[in-house]
Amino acid sequence: MAGLRAKRMEETREKLIEAARKAFAEQGYAAASMDDLTAAAGLTRGALYHNFGDKRGLLAAVVDRIDSEMAARAQARAAEAGGDEWSRLLAEGAAYIESALDPEVRRIVLLDGPAALGDPSLWPSQNRCLAATMRSLETLSRAGALAPVDIEAAARLLNGAALNAALWVAASDAPEDVLARAKAAFVRLASGLLAGRGAPRAGP
Secondary structure: OHHHHHHHHHHHHHHHHHHHHHHHHHHOOOOOOHHHHHHHOOOOHHHHHHHHOOHHHHHHHHHHHHHHHHHHHHHHHHHHHOOOHHHHHHHHHHHHHHHHHOHHHHHHHHHHHHHHHOOHHHOHHHHHHHHHHHHHHHHHHHOOOEOOOOHHHHHHHHHHHHHHHHHHHHHOOOHHHHHHHHHHHHHHHHHHHEOOOOOOOOOO
16 A cells, blocks of 8 residues: 555656646746646646645756756766766766757756756755766776866866856857857866876867
8 A cells, every 4th residue: 555655646746747847848937837737737736735845846856857867868978979987077068068958958957947946056966966976086086097186176166167067058148159168168177187188189
């Protein structure tokens, strides 16, 4: 019985997240109606309150879902690109920045998310990204590829650079132009962490 109840609760959460994701993408967080999105999910406001507390809690769940998907796509792109650990790390950062061109990502995660939820560096999804970046940097450090540097500090600065680049692209009136500039600057900044290498490459 407990297992069935848990399954039903998870199904309810998924319905609300998907309905909210669609509503927030199409209308924006502020304009989206809780009554409309719960009706679209075939549920009530009570279900929303029970599972997420309020509309802001629901947005947090949607942002966490999409931001996690962004990170997973960036990691997949990096794996497909191949190369060494450093090349994959740069490719992952570049792919994350490129996500800002996606209309859903732009509106929900990069515009409405920070406005409603506050500092993105405190989001659970960003903390998971930070942990992954630290693991990559630790691998590079053990291989002697990095200059002497505090791993957590370097990871926070790298992730912050990629996130802020994505925020810049999302807010720009000329996103394609800004994207190219942001990616090139990201690679230049990141390459300062390397030990015993010459000028950094132009970027992925």
